[in-house]
Amino acid sequence: MSSDPTDAAAPDRPVPDRSAGIEPVPGVAKPDPILRADGIRRSFGGLTAVDVDHLEVQRGTITALIGPNGAGKSTLFNLLTGFDRVDSGQWTYEGRSLQGLAGHQVARRGMVRTFQLTKALTRMTVMDNMLLAAQGQVGEKMLGGLLRLWTTQEAANRKRAIELLERFKLDTKRDEMAGSLSGGQRKLLEMARALMVQPGMVMLDEPMAGVNPALVQSLLGHITALRDDGMTVLFVEHDMDVIMGISDWIVVLAEGKIIAEGCPDDIRSNTQVIDAYLGASHDDPAAATGEDR
Amino acid sequence: MDFLSIFSAALGSAIGPIAAIYALAAIGLNMHFGYTGLLNFGQVGFMLVGAYGVAVSVLTFGLPIWAGFLASIACAIVLALLLGIPTLRLRADYLAICTIGVAEVVRLIYRAPVARDLTGGVYGRQGFADGFDDANPFTDGLDLGIVSFRASDLWVMVWAWGLVGLATLVMWLLMHSPWGRVIKGIREDEEAVRSLGKNVFLYKMQSLVLGGVFGALAGALIGLNQQTVTPDQFMPQVTFYLWAMLLLGGAGRTLGPIIGSMAMWFLLTLFDEILRGLDSIDMLPFFGGPEVGAMRHAIVGLVLVLLIIYRPQGIVGDRKEMLVNVK
Numbered sequence: 226m227s228s229d230p231t232d233a234a235a236p237d238r239p240v241p242d243r244s245a246g247i248e249p250v251p252g253v254a255k256p257d258p259i260l261r262a263d264g265i266r267r268s269f270g271g272l273t274a275v276d277v278d279h280l281e282v283q284r285g286t287i288t289a290l291i292g293p294n295g296a297g298k299s300t301l302f303n304l305l306t307g308f309d310r311v312d313s314g315q316w317t318y319e320g321r322s323l324q325g326l327a328g329h330q331v332a333r334r335g336m337v338r339t340f341q342l343t344k345a346l347t348r349m350t351v352m353d354n355m356l357l358a359a360q361g362q363v364g365e366k367m368l369g370g371l372l373r374l375w376t377t378q379e380a381a382n383r384k385r386a387i388e389l390l391e392r393f394k395l396d397t398k399r400d401e402m403a404g405s406l407s408g409g410q411r412k413l414l415e416m417a418r419a420l421m422v423q424p425g426m427v428m429l430d431e432p433m434a435g436v437n438p439a440l441v442q443s444l445l446g447h448i449t450a451l452r453d454d455g456m457t458v459l460f461v462e463h464d465m466d467v468i469m470g471i472s473d474w475i476v477v478l479a480e481g482k483i484i485a486e487g488c489p490d491d492i493r494s495n496t497q498v499i500d501a502y503l504g505a506s507h508d509d510p511a512a513a514t515g516e517d518r
Numbered sequence: 519m520d521f522l523s524i525f526s527a528a529l530g531s532a533i534g535p536i537a538a539i540y541a542l543a544a545i546g547l548n549m550h551f552g553y554t555g556l557l558n559f560g561q562v563g564f565m566l567v568g569a570y571g572v573a574v575s576v577l578t579f580g581l582p583i584w585a586g587f588l589a590s591i592a593c594a595i596v597l598a599l600l601l602g603i604p605t606l607r608l609r610a611d612y613l614a615i616c617t618i619g620v621a622e623v624v625r626l627i628y629r630a631p632v633a634r635d636l637t638g639g640v641y642g643r644q645g646f647a648d649g650f651d652d653a654n655p656f657t658d659g660l661d662l663g664i665v666s667f668r669a670s671d672l673w674v675m676v677w678a679w680g681l682v683g684l685a686t687l688v689m690w691l692l693m694h695s696p697w698g699r700v701i702k703g704i705r706e707d708e709e710a711v712r713s714l715g716k717n718v719f720l721y722k723m724q725s726l727v728l729g730g731v732f733g734a735l736a737g738a739l740i741g742l743n744q745q746t747v748t749p750d751q752f753m754p755q756v757t758f759y760l761w762a763m764l765l766l767g768g769a770g771r772t773l774g775p776i777i778g779s780m781a782m783w784f785l786l787t788l789f790d791e792i793l794r795g796l797d798s799i800d801m802l803p804f805f806g807g808p809e810v811g812a813m814r815h816a817i818v819g820l821v822l823v824l825l826i827i828y829r830p831q832g833i834v835g836d837r838k839e840m841l842v843n844v845k
C-alpha cells in the first residue's frame with residue numbers, strides 16, 4: 226500500500242493514493258506512519274484543550290486537521306512541535322520520540338511548522354528570511370561568524386533560496402523587506418522558508434487564512450507539489466472545498482478529541498462530523514472562515 | 519562669555535576618555551538591546567564587576583593589570599550566566615526587572631562590610647592603577663590648538679578608543695554574518711526563529727555575555743582613568759545614561775553607540791559651560807550656583823524628548839528598520 230513510486234497514476238493524481246484502504250475510524254493505524262502520537266493531553270485551567278488518544282499520520286500524504294474554532298488544532302500543533310508542553314502523552318517522529326524536546330530540536334529532526342498568525346520576519350529582507358532557515362551553518366556559530374568561515378556555504382544556501390523563491394514567485398522581491406509583502410505573499414514566504422529547512426514533514430497552521438482567493442489556488446498547487454516531492458503535509462484549514470479538494474486524509478477534532486478520521490468521501494458522509502462541524506459551517510458561512518486567536 | 523572656550527570644552531569631552539568609555543559600555547548595550555532586543559537595565563552591573571575585577575586582582579591578589587582585565591572578563595561572564603540562565607527563557611520584561619535588581623544587589627554586596635577585605639567596602643579601592651601609569655609612554659600632553667589633553671588622559675584614550683575600535687569591528691563582523699542574522703531574527707520574533715531550528719536561548723546567552731564583557735571592559739577603564747573605584751560610582755543612573763546615548767545615536771547600528779556617547783557628552787558639557795557662563799555674568803534669572811548642574815540635565819532631557827519625537831531612530835538609525843512593522 227505504501228510508497229510504490231511506479232504505481233500507475235491517474236493524470237490528476239500523479240502520486241499513488243497512500244491512504245487507500247485504511248479504515249475510517251478515529252485512531253486507526255496506518256501502514257507507514259511518519260508521526261505517531263499516544264495519549265496527548267493538555268489542559269488550560271479547567272479546560273481540556275487537547276485529549277488525543279491515538280493519532281498516526283501516513284508518510285507522503287496530505288492530511289488535513291479540521292474542527293470548529295477552539296477545537297484544539299493549534300494547541301495540538303504546538304504540543305507536537307515542542308512549542309507547548311503536554312500534560313501527558315508520548316509521540317514519535319520517524320520512530321524516534323520527540324517527548325520533552327524543545328521547538329528548535331523538533332525542527333532539526335525534520336518536522337517544521339508554520340504559525341496561524343504569520344511570522345514572517347518583517348524587518349528582514351525576504352532573502353534573509355530564507356537564509357535564516359538553512360540548517361547546519363558554520364556562520365551561525367559565534368566564532369565561525371566572526372572569522373568569516375561561512376562565505377561558500379552562504380553562496381550555496383543563497384542559490385537554493387533563489388530556487389525556492391522562484392517556485393513561490395517571490396524571487397523578484399528577494400531584496401525587499403518582508404514587511405512590504407502582502408498577507409498572502411507572507412504566507413508563501415513562510416512556507417518557502419519552512420522548506421528551506423529541508424523538512425520531512427511540514428505542519429501548516431491555516432496556510433490559507435487571510436489569503437486573497439487568487440493566491441489560494443497557487444498555494445494549493447504548492448501544497449500538492451510538496452506531497453508529490455515525497456513530503457508529508459499536515460495542515461489546518463477551515464475552507465471545506467479546499468480540504469476536500471487536496472487532502473488524502475482528514476482528521477476531525479472537536480473539543481480536543483478526534484471524533485472522526487477518513488478520506489474526504491468518508492468525512493463528507495459522516496453524520497457525527499456534519500453535526501459537529503460541517504452542518505454549522507454550511508448554515509453559517511461566517512463560521513467557516515471565522516478567525517480565532 | 520568665551521564661546522571658543524565653551525566649544526573647546528565640549529569638543530574635548532566628546533573625544534575624551536570618558537566618552538570613549540561610555541561608548542564601549544553602550545556598544546555592549548547595543549548588542550543586548552539594539553540587535554537582540556534584550557531589555558538590559560543593569561549594564562552598570564557589568565561595569566562594576568569589570569572595574570573591581572582589575573582593582574581587586576591587582577591590589578588584593580597582587581596580579582598584573584593584564585590579568586586583572588582577564589578577571590574582569592571572567593566576572594562579566596559569570597554575571598551574565600547568573601542573570602541569563604533563570605531569566606532568558608522568560609518574557610522580555612522579566613529580564614528587564616531582574617537586570618535592574620541584580621545590578622543593585624551586586625553593588626550592595628561589593629560595598630557590604632563582609633566584603634571589605636576584598637573590595638574595600640564603601641571606601642572602594644585605590645592605588646591599583648600605578649602599573650598602568652608607569653607604562654604610560656606619553657610624557658607630555660597633547661595640544662591640538664582647540665583642545666588639549668593631559669598625558670594621563672591620552673594613555674586612557676589610547677586604550678579606550680582602541681577597545682571601542684576593536685569592539686566595533688567585532689560587532690560589525692558578527693552582525694554581518696549568519697550569527698547576526700539569527701540575532702536580528704530573535705529581536706523580531708523568537709518563536710519564528712525557534713521554528714527554524716535555532717536554539718534561541720543559546721543565542722540570547724551569547725549576546726548577554728558579549729555585551730556584558732564590553733561593559734566590564736568599560737568598567738575596568740573607569741577604574742584606571744580615575745585611579746579609584748567605589749561602589750557608589752555604579753548607581754543605576756549610569757545605565758540610564760547609556761540608554762540615552764544608545765537611543766540618541768541609533769540603536770541597532772554599528773556606529774550608533776559611539777556617536778550617541780560623543781553627542782551626549784558634547785551636549786552635556788556644552789550646556790554646562792553655557793549655563794555656568796551665563797551664571798557668572800548674572801544672566802540666569804531664576805536659578806544659579808548649584809542648580810546649574812541639574813539644569814543642564816533638564817536641557818539634555820528636553821533635547822532627547824525632541825529627538826524621540828522628530829527622529830525616533832536616533833542620529834544614524836535606520837528609518838526603514840524602525841518603521842516597517844506592519845502586521
Ligand SMILES: Nc1ncnc2c1ncn2[C@@H]1O[C@H](COP(=O)(O)OP(=O)(O)O)[C@@H](O)[C@H]1O
Nearest residue numbers: 269274293294295296297298299300301517518
Ligand atoms: N495559552 C492558552 N491559555 C489558555 N487557553 C488556551 C491557550 N491556548 C489555547 N487555549 C484554549 O484552548 C482551546 C483550543 O484552542 P486552539 O488550539 O487555538 O483551537 P483551534 O486552533 O482549534 O481553533 C480554546 O478553547 C482556547 O481558548
Ligand SMILES: [Mg+2]
Nearest residue numbers: 298299341517
Ligand atoms: Mg487555531
